[in-house]
Amino acid sequence: MNVEKHDSLSIVTDDDIVRVRQRVRDWAVTLGFSLVDQTKLVTAASELARNTLVYGGGGTLLMEVVVNNRKRGLRLTFEDKGPGIADVDLALKDGFTTGKGLGLGLSGARRLSQDFELTSCPDEGTRVVIARWN
Ligand SMILES: Nc1ncnc2c1ncn2[C@@H]1O[C@H](COP(=O)(O)OP(=O)(O)OP(=O)(O)O)[C@@H](O)[C@H]1O
Ligand SMILES: [Mg+2]
Numbered sequence: 474m475n476v477e478k479h480d481s482l483s484i485v486t487d488d489d490i491v492r493v494r495q496r497v498r499d500w501a502v503t504l505g506f507s508l509v510d511q512t513k514l515v516t517a518a519s520e521l522a523r524n525t526l527v528y529g530g531g532g533t534l535l536m537e538v539v540v541n542n543r544k545r546g547l548r549l550t551f552e553d554k555g556p557g558i559a560d561v562d563l564a565l566k567d568g569f570t571t572g573k574g575l576g577l578g579l580s581g582a583r584r585l586s587q588d589f590e591l592t593s594c595p596d597e598g599t600r601v602v603i604a605r606w607n
Pocket of ligand 2: 520523524574577578579
């Protein structure tokens with residue numbers, strides 16, 4: 474797998490989430506994703522960015538255009554050094570929340586993505602990698 478292009482955005486304020494949405498939309502358009510696929514990616518990215526901000530205490534998004542054989546995709550890595558997630562399987566269940574949300578962000582992001590990988594260590598932080606291929 475080759476990385477053709479990459480960029481990093483910090484996620485520290487609500488405005489950063491707006492920027493994440495815009496940037497992911499821009500890159501998805503450039504890659505030629507359908508409107509439906511653009512929206513899936515933007516929605517997933519928005520949920521993950523919000524979790525990074527709210528639960529992770531802020532973090533970063535690494536955006537990468539990746540090429541695998543003839544396929545080109547957009548890979549998004551959300552990373553924070555927050556408290557981490559004690560029980561990842563539980564956190565991925567529809568309706569599980571430790572906050573005031575609906576508990577649908579993580580599970581929704583997983584459904585909307587073709588690749589989904591959640592790694593978290595208590596006290597170390599959380600990393601979520603998603604990708605969508607063209
Ligand atoms: N980056 C993170 N760091 C620490 N905990 C997290 C992180 N992301 C998610 N969690 C934990 O996983 C739970 C489920 O996340 P999810 O996004 O599904 O729901 P929510 O954010 O609580 O509500 P919603 O996204 O529907 O508004 C959160 O309530 C939180 O406890
Ligand atoms: Mg959420």
